[in-house]
Amino acid sequence: MFKVKFIPENTVVIAKLGETLFDAARKAGIFLDAPCNGLGSCGKCKLKVLKGSVNFRKSHHITESELAQGFVLACNSKINGDITVEVPAIQTSALSGMKVEDLAGTKDQQIIDTVINLAAENHILFNSPMQKAYMELDLPSLDDCISDWDRIKRHLLKNISYSEALCRLPILKKIPHVLRENDFHATVTYFAENSERIRVINIEPDDTSDRLYGAAIDVGTTSVAAFLVDLYNGKIIAKASAGNAQIKYGADVINRIIHATKKNGLQELTHAIIKETINPLLKKMRQETHISKDDISVMVASGNTTMMHLMLGVYPDYLRKEPYIPAFLSSEYLKAADLGLEAYSESLLYILPSVSSYVGGDITAGILASGLWSEDQNILFMDLGTNGEIVFGNKDFLLTCACSAGPAFEGGEISSGMRAAPGAIENVRIDRKTFEPTIDTIDNQLPLGLCGSGIIDAIAEMFRAGIIDSRGRLNRNLKTRRIRFDEYGIGEYVFAFRGEYYIPKDITITEIDLENFIRAKGAVYAAVAVLLNSMGMDYSGIDKIYIAGGIGTNISMNNSITIGLFPDLPVEKFKYLGNSSLMGSYLTLRSTDARKKAEDIASHMTYLELSTDSSYMGEFISACFLPHTEIERFPTVKDPRKII
Amino acid sequence: MFKVKFIPENTVVIAKLGETLFDAARKAGIFLDAPCNGLGSCGKCKLKVLKGSVNFRKSHHITESELAQGFVLACNSKINGDITVEVPAIQTSALSGMKVEDLAGTKDQQIIDTVINLAAENHILFNSPMQKAYMELDLPSLDDCISDWDRIKRHLLKNISYSEALCRLPILKKIPHVLRENDFHATVTYFAENSERIRVINIEPDDTSDRLYGAAIDVGTTSVAAFLVDLYNGKIIAKASAGNAQIKYGADVINRIIHATKKNGLQELTHAIIKETINPLLKKMRQETHISKDDISVMVASGNTTMMHLMLGVYPDYLRKEPYIPAFLSSEYLKAADLGLEAYSESLLYILPSVSSYVGGDITAGILASGLWSEDQNILFMDLGTNGEIVFGNKDFLLTCACSAGPAFEGGEISSGMRAAPGAIENVRIDRKTFEPTIDTIDNQLPLGLCGSGIIDAIAEMFRAGIIDSRGRLNRNLKTRRIRFDEYGIGEYVFAFRGEYYIPKDITITEIDLENFIRAKGAVYAAVAVLLNSMGMDYSGIDKIYIAGGIGTNISMNNSITIGLFPDLPVEKFKYLGNSSLMGSYLTLRSTDARKKAEDIASHMTYLELSTDSSYMGEFISACFLPHTEIERFPTVKDPRKII
Secondary structure (H helix, E strand, O other): OEEEEEEOOOEEEEEOOOOEHHHHHHHOOOOOOOOOOOOOOOOOOEEEEEEOOEEEOOOOOOOHHHHHHOEEEHHHEEEOOOEEEEOOHHHHHOOOOOOHHHHHOOOHHHHHHHHHHHHHHOOOOOOOOEEEEEEEOOOOEOOEOOOHHHHHHHHHHHHOOOOEEEEOHHHHHHHHHHHHHOOOEEEEEEEEOOOOEEEEEEEEEOOOOOOOEEEEEEEOOOEEEEEEEEOOOOOEEEEEEEEOHHHHHOOOHHHHHHHHOOOOHHHHHHHHHHHHHHHHHHHHHHHHHOOOHHHEEEEEEEEOHHHHHHHHOOOOHHHOOOOOOOOOOOOOOEEHHHHOOOOOOOOEEEEOOOOEOOEOHHHHHHHHHHOHHHOOOOEEEEEEOOOEEEEEEOOOOEEEEEEOOHHHHHOOOOOOEOOOOOOEEEEEEEOOOOOOEEEEEHHHOOOOEEOHHHHHHHHHHHHHOOOEOOOOOEOOOOOOOOEEEOOOOOEEEEEEOHHHHOOOOOEEEEHHHHHHHHHHHHHHHHHHHHHHHHOOOOHHHOOEEEEEOOOOOOOOHHHHHHOOOOOOOOHHHEEEEEOHHHHHHHHHHHOHHHHHHHHHHHHHOEEOOHHHOOOHHHHHHHHOOOOOOOHHHOHHHOOHHHHO | OEEEEEEOOOEEEEEOOOOEHHHHHHHOOOOOOOOOOOOOOOOOOEEEEEEOOEEEOOOOOOOHHHHHHOEEEHHHEEEOOOEEEEOOHHHHHHHOOOOHHHHHOOOHHHHHHHHHHHHHHOOOOOOOOEEEEEEEOOOOEOOEOOOHHHHHHHHHHHHOOOOEEEEOHHHHHHHHHHHHHOOOEEEEEEEEOOOOEEEEEEEEEOOOOOOOEEEEEEEOOOEEEEEEEEOOOOOEEEEEEEEOHHHHHOOOHHHHHHHHOOOOHHHHHHHHHHHHHHHHHHHHHHHHHOOOHHHEEEEEEEEOHHHHHHHHOOOOHHHOOOOOOOOOOOOOOEEHHHHOOOOOOOOEEEEOOOOEOOEOHHHHHHHHHHOHHHOOOOEEEEEEOOOEEEEEEOOOOEEEEEEOOHHHHHOOOOOOEOOOOOOEEEEEEEOOOOOOEEEEEHHHOOOOEEOHHHHHHHHHHHHHOOOEOOOOOEOOOOOOOOEEEOOOOOEEEEEEOHHHHOOOOOEEEEHHHHHHHHHHHHHHHHHHHHHHHHOOOOHHHOOEEEEEOOOOOOOOHHHHHHOOOOOOOOHHHEEEEEOHHHHHHHHHHHOHHHHHHHHHHHHHOEEOOHHHOOOHHHHHHHHOOOOOOOHHHOHHHOOHHHHO
16 A cells, blocks of 8 residues: 655545556545546646656657656556655646636626517517415315315415416425414415416415526536526526536546446436536525525526436436437426435426437527527527537528537647636737747636637637648748657647746647647538538528537637638628527526427427438548638638738 | 333333333333323223332222222323233234224125226226336337437337326436347336326336236224235235224324324324334235235325325324314325335325315225215215214215214223224124123124124113113113112123133123213214205105225114114115225226216215204204104114014
């Protein structure tokens, strides 16, 4: 048994001979930002050995210079004695909370306005299925000796437009006391199961009808964001966000699914999303607003199909194995307490319905909130987060597909990539003559890596400046200290030198990164092309493009076109929606009409499976260029040097 | 602290100074048959002090001779030192299990035949809401990649006549594994919520469609009886009965309600009925038939309104306080596991709807099973158990009332009374000349007391033999050793002398017992009279009389008429139904039509509150005679000595 000490936390854990540093870190409660979850493929779990040594295999993820400084891959390092290691700042920073504004993407009033406009235009009523009714009941007498529950039911059915009322057992148990506590004046909370029937889920003495709250939750693979909503006026009274605590079990859905197949893996993932992520968010919002747990009566959540499986505790492995079968796509309202959610014991949870294994309820929610389903014009909806989902349609049809773009848009699989956290380079300009970069970081902190929008800028600028060619290969003839090559001849461009900023390592984009990112953007572009082809259309058929998802607020549409991620259409046609999944959840929370519309959307969306589409591979290969093999598809990008 | 030892159990418990023997017995797990639950009023909790002594107040329940033998009332005896007491055989015997035949009242085949005939005549289908379906699903492929649950739903909705299917969360979690365990061949158990919608509550690999069981339970105040039913063919595959373990908290509903208002009282009562009574019955039936807990998918229970409150854990105190308000009368299907019932985790429980605070689901079940609701003729239905409930009606109307007859029909409030357990005197004849009795006991055991039918016989025979007059007073002029008087001049007739049978005490009926029983029968008769009056009818309007309930199989209709318990109608018009509550539960278990009919019956029954009826007290006083003050109402009883 050996001691393993982690700096700067100064945490010490005991480890066995042969155990990896990765496992020791997990035991120490230090969660390394490792998308591959310790499989050795992502190269992200770098730690610096300060004292002692480890047994490790050589990896291309560790350069000679890093090796000299003591860097090792935690997952590839077996403990052979007492050791002290340092966890680099980037590891902890990448997991720190992002700002709510970034996650929600839009401000409260904008959300409310958007939703109100959308509802008004489409005759969607704000008819929340969860309601309260204050009752002053007639007192019982020998001439009117019906049961307490029948008395409540009689009053309810006389005063609201339902024909049947049911009561949950725990409420039945409360009724005799509550009614007599305040002279048969009481407030019931009821849930409209359908247009005929309500179910009473709470009873309180006296008039509490002004306290009725709900939560809308976007369950992202990377981040989770939530609103606490006053269901009377629709006001967003609190909001919160945090990284999805499942991240310690893998960065993307595939690695999470693999973890779910391990012993206790599924329970760990469910615990991570419910107990370690959503419950703390709910608690934070409750504390900010001094709202009791018992006043939260309903919740709506949206997320991709895998997230919904993991949240409900349903085995997800068949999602990733051909023929890619989910266990379920939709569910009726569930008891939130059955999932371990911290809310009123009888509160209900609705999850937005998914469309297929890789087009989830977050997309349904996004389409709902975007209003695409009510438009005459043809709209392309692209959700770029940890994966890429695309919808094309209007009020008459909805076509969708998902492409395995991987986590590149959120900084994954890029050697200096990171999520849009403080210190991430989010904007890049490169001087056309000196080839020197100008960088902006989130919160103006010391640069730690490149986030999605930064990578897009970087590639577009490198391309325009002639630093890279259409294949993403570095120009070997340029005279600049920014470009260098390793012993295998693989080149990289340096955006920030270690010495320049006193940061742990240089921030670069390598030719391997470029290849990875170009493949990701090629996958998205090809998906759009196939979707349009299947309708017998080309880009001229797109009237508007909505961008949603974790790619971030600061994405440059121009640069995205330049690298061939988006079709070459006028920037006026683009609209950044922000977190449309959360907006859709919020709307569903407030409106049964909206919930029905969401179910309608999910059931009417035609899913195109790209892996079986014969044209997809050709489109993908053609799109793995900057901007594209067929340069005529990008008329404004024809000769990059002439644009700027 | 003192030691208290109970013989013959040889159980020793530690008790404090001043604690009662009643409490000590309870701690020792010895449940004394005390209807008043230790209030000192019933005089039943007699124990014999063998060694040591107690502090006690004198009580009219203990005679001088009993006192001399060491008998004390446990509830009235405070411990003041180490003591050894004997628990008389009558105490333990009264609580021992009765025979199923006695409780069910009728044999299996009779029940099935009755139910089948009733159903056939009334177009009631045996459409159990709980069904199984074996499915051989199409295997998923890239061209048919709907979710597992949608695949099941597609199959179900294609093959059965419902339009909507829902799935419980725990089942959703099982689906992916179960489907793949046996090549997408599986069996689902589903519950039809209504004519449109089913809810899947179980899934098992392969074909298990031949294993679908349910339980029907009659929850009586005194005894609980149950059937285990094969839902495919309706066969009763096991049956069991036991005393209601709540008896230790009081013999009748009023005492139980009072106990429920004490600290933890309600929980104790709920625990007693669910965990100590019903679960052991279910276990016994499962073990006999080798049926797994998980194969019991649905249960139906019937009981009086108080029993249903206590079973569901609902506070019952307002049932006994004017204006006598129940918390509820009916409920939708509940999750049996939520009540702590031992069955499949998602199995459902239905309770038959009650009519009012004192006319419960047992009466609804009885009316259902009796077929009264479908008859042209006017039928009087009398359920004589711990209380008396009466229904009068036919297919066009149903009128009901409850009378507080007390537990006399089951041997309560009678000094030598006991329930219909082995050793109870159930038949009595008295020689008209010698005034010597001939007695029959249940199972031919040594006589321990008189049960309901025995008391009826005894009173009728004493009346016919001229031993008592119309007021229930003993003839003071007869020469017989059987009649004797105490120091206050109160007389008693001895059915069995202690010395004759080597039993702990003489078995007698006292003038106080006679007064009590006459009051009980008067209450029932008066209720019938008021019910008929309210319809503007007299006895000639009754075409048939159905007798049900715990009064027992061996009740003599003739003797019941003689004492004026039943109206004086030809005995051919009487029919003893047995445990009609259990029969109604059984029918409801097998048929949704029957369940709807029961709800219809409960909602259409007109309840007459006797306590507010101006004529009731007059009728009651007139009926407190043998057979009645107005002797012309009992033409066949006019001169008792001439009948036999």
